[in-house]
Amino acid sequence: MEQIIMWLRQPWPWYVAGPLIGLTVPLLLILGNKTFGISSSLRHVCAACIPAKIPFFTYEWKKEKWNLVFALGILLGGFLAMTFLRDGTAVTVHPHLVNELSGYGIKDYSSLIPADLFNWQQLFTWRGVIMMVGGGFLVGFGTRYAGGCTSGHSIMGLSSLQWPSLVATCCFMAGGFIMANLILPFILSI
Amino acid sequence: MLKYLLAGIAFGVILVKEELVSWFRIQEMFRLQSFHLYGIIGSAVVVGMISVLLIKKFGIKTIKGDAIVIPDKKFHKGNIYGGLIFGLGWALTGACPGPLLAQAGGGATVIAVTLLSAVAGTWVYGKVRERLPH
Numbered sequence: 001m002e003q004i005i006m007w008l009r010q011p012w013p014w015y016v017a018g019p020l021i022g023l024t025v026p027l028l029l030i031l032g033n034k035t036f037g038i039s040s041s042l043r044h045v046c047a048a049c050i051p052a053k054i055p056f057f058t059y060e061w062k063k064e065k066w067n068l069v070f071a072l073g074i075l076l077g078g079f080l081a082m083t084f085l086r087d088g089t090a091v092t093v094h095p096h097l098v099n100e101l102s103g104y105g106i107k108d109y110s111s112l113i114p115a116d117l118f119n120w121q122q123l124f125t126w127r128g129v130i131m132m133v134g135g136g137f138l139v140g141f142g143t144r145y146a147g148g149c150t151s152g153h154s155i156m157g158l159s160s161l162q163w164p165s166l167v168a169t170c171c172f173m174a175g176g177f178i179m180a181n182l183i184l185p186f187i188l189s190i
Numbered sequence: 191m192l193k194y195l196l197a198g199i200a201f202g203v204i205l206v207k208e209e210l211v212s213w214f215r216i217q218e219m220f221r222l223q224s225f226h227l228y229g230i231i232g233s234a235v236v237v238g239m240i241s242v243l244l245i246k247k248f249g250i251k252t253i254k255g256d257a258i259v260i261p262d263k264k265f266h267k268g269n270i271y272g273g274l275i276f277g278l279g280w281a282l283t284g285a286c287p288g289p290l291l292a293q294a295g296g297g298a299t300v301i302a303v304t305l306l307s308a309v310a311g312t313w314v315y316g317k318v319r320e321r322l323p324h
Contacts, residue, residue: 008207011207011208011209012204012207012208014208014225014226014227014229014230014233015229015233016208017204017207017208017210017230018208018229018230018231018232018233018234018237019233019234019236019237020204021201021204021208021230021234021237022233022234022235022236022237022238022241023237023238023241024197024201024238025237025238025241025242026238026241026242026244026245027197028194028197029241029242029245029252029258029260030245030250030251030252030253030258031193031194031197031252031253032193032194032252032253032254033252033256033258033259034194035260035261038286038287038288038291039286039287039312041287041291042287042308042309042311042312043312043316045309045312046309046312046313046316050313052317054313054316054317056315056316056317056319057313057316065191066191066194067194069191069194069195069198070194070195070197070198070201071198071291072195072198073194073195073196073197073198073199073200073201073202074198074199074201074202074205074288074291074292074295075198075202075291075292075294075295076195076198076199076202076295077198077199077200077201077202077203077204077205077206077292077295078202078203078205078206078211078291078292078293078294078295078296078297079202079295079296080199080202080203080296081202081203081205081206081207081292081296082206082292082295082296082297083296085203085206085207086206091209091212091214091215093214093215093217093218093223093224094218094221094223094224096221096223097214097217097218097221097223101217109214111297111298112206112209112211112212112213112214112215112293112297113211113212113213113284113293113297113298113301114213114214114284115298117213118213118297118298118300118301118304119298119300120299120300122300123300123303130282131282131283132283132300132301132303132304132307133303133304133307134279134282134307135279135282135283135304135307136279136283136290136303136304136305136306136307136308136310136311137279137307137308137310137311137314138275138276138278138279138282138311139276139279139280139283139285139286139287139290139304139308139311140279140307140308140309140310140311140312140313140314140315141272141275141276141279141311141312141314141315142272142273142274142275142276142277142278142279142311143272143276143286143287143312144272144311144312144315144316145268145271145272145275145276145315145322146268146269146271146272146273146275146276147263147266147268147269147272148263149276149286149287149288150231150280150286150287150288151286151287151288153263153269153273154231154235155231155234155235155238156238157263158235158238158239159235159238159239159241159242160238160239160242160260161239161242162262162263163265164263164264164265164266164269165263165269167265167269167270167273168269168270168272168273169273170273171269171270171271171272171273171274171276171277172273172274172276172277172280173277174273174274174277175273175274175275175276175277175278175279175280175281176216176219176220176277176278176280176281177220177277177281178274178277178278178281179220179277179278179279179280179281179282180216180217180220180221180281181220181221183278184217184281184282187282
């Protein structure tokens with residue numbers, strides 16, 4: 001038993017975690033004909049809280065309540081795993097990345113979320129505002145414009161052979177490569 | 191509804207345990223310094239694809255006995271423009287919407303700001319939607 005818990009607390013290898021993620025697709029289909037997708041929950045929140053008579057937000061969001069419950073579950077799951085299922089070891093990443101980030105003063109690898117970048121003090125700096133407020137905005141705007149995110153397009157969409165999802169996934173990756181390699185270095189040096 | 195809550199909890203736990211919620215890991219991925227996240231997304235798609243094939247081949251039904259229907263996604267230009275915009279945000283925050291929720295639940299409290307900003311981004315999209323190319 002102790003060994004199982006020890007194993008659970010280590011980071012899981014990709015060949016365990018990936019297939020488990022993939023199984024979410026048939027799980028949700030079999031539980032109730034639901035197509036896996038997470039970014040829609042952000043739309044339902046808008047529809048439920050601030051529809052402001054915008055046609056895009058005036059629909060029966062209550063019919064999609066399962067998606068909000070699922071999103072709440074992810075939040076709880078994140079809490080449980082980060083609180084009880086971490087063994088306290090630092091995140092190990094490629095030495096080149098460690099080297100690059102140390103140039104921007106990012107040296108704390110104790111948490112999955114870099115403590116040097118994402119904290120309340122940083123929120124009052126330009127770098128923090130761009131990364132947290134700006135980044136979040138791009139995620140919310142972009143996923144809805146694209147009609148889905150990594151779950152809805154890259155996993156659910158590709159699993160069911162939808163070619164628009166392949167286009168979207170390639171664009172997600174392209175945007176990520178552009179930001180990480182060409183733009184982020186400037187933002188991190190602010 | 192409880193079943194969806196449990197499914198969400200399991201999914202959130204997996205996201206944390208595979209470190210998909212980590213900004214560091216996302217940076218590695220976009221610098222081609224690690225296979226980890228490619229392995230995860232790749233194997234998830236393969237397992238998802240096989241599952242969908244099996245569901246279709248054997249006519250597997252939902253637990254209530256309904257036929258399983260997967261709606262087709264229609265292509266529009268937003269798949270490209272929106273996709274690029276989301277990609278930029280993904281590399282900035284180190285999180286797509288799922289991990290963003292998991293981070294907000296278990297990580298730094300300040301991630302709540304990022305999450306609210308994502309809701310704001312979705313709202314603004316809804317507001318200006320008709321003026322954007324689709």
